[in-house]
Amino acid sequence: MQTHSQSIRATLSVILATLLLSHTACKKEAGLAALETDANGFLCLKCGAKFYTERTVFMGSKCPQCKQDALTQTVGYYCDKDQHLTIRAAEGDRQGATCEKCQAHLVNAMKSPSEKDYKAWGATKVKG
Ligand SMILES: [Zn+2]
Numbered sequence: 381m382q383t384h385s386q387s388i389r390a391t392l393s394v395i396l397a398t399l400l401l402s403h404t405a406c407k408k409e410a411g412l413a414a415l416e417t418d419a420n421g422f423l424c425l426k427c428g429a430k431f432y433t434e435r436t437v438f439m440g441s442k443c444p445q446c447k448q449d450a451l452t453q454t455v456g457y458y459c460d461k462d463q464h465l466t467i468r469a470a471e472g473d474r475q476g477a478t479c480e481k482c483q484a485h486l487v488n489a490m491k492s493p494s495e496k497d498y499k500a501w502g503a504t505k506v507k508g
């Protein structure tokens with residue numbers, strides 16, 4: 381019987397440790413998300429329409445303009461030289477991007493665009 385209660389105690393401490401760990405992870409994630417951005421951007425690969433939504437709102441893959449399943453989320457690449465943020469479709473961007481202004485190759489320059497950036501980009505706000 382002794383071994384049985386010991387294994388229960390061991391299981392409980394494992395559960396407790398897991399709970400504590402996941403609690404800390406949660407806190408970290410929330411902090412990061414707050415830092416990241418206040419908006420989500422979308423670009424239609426078919427017609428080139430640009431949209432953005434509030435951070436909590438996500439559009440599907442269907443473009444409100446041309447009704448094709450070609451809507452893709454966007455990412456931003458920040459160029460230090462001219463302080464220009466290049467916004468483009470998130471698809472196939474593992475190689476980095478090219479600055480729209482000075483054509484520099486932007487590596488490790490990913491930056492989540494904010495609402496202000498999407499407005500400057502010419503995107504239309506979509507309400508969820
Ligand atoms: Zn479209």
Ligand SMILES: [Zn+2]
Nearest residue numbers: 459462479482
């Ligand atoms: Zn540049």
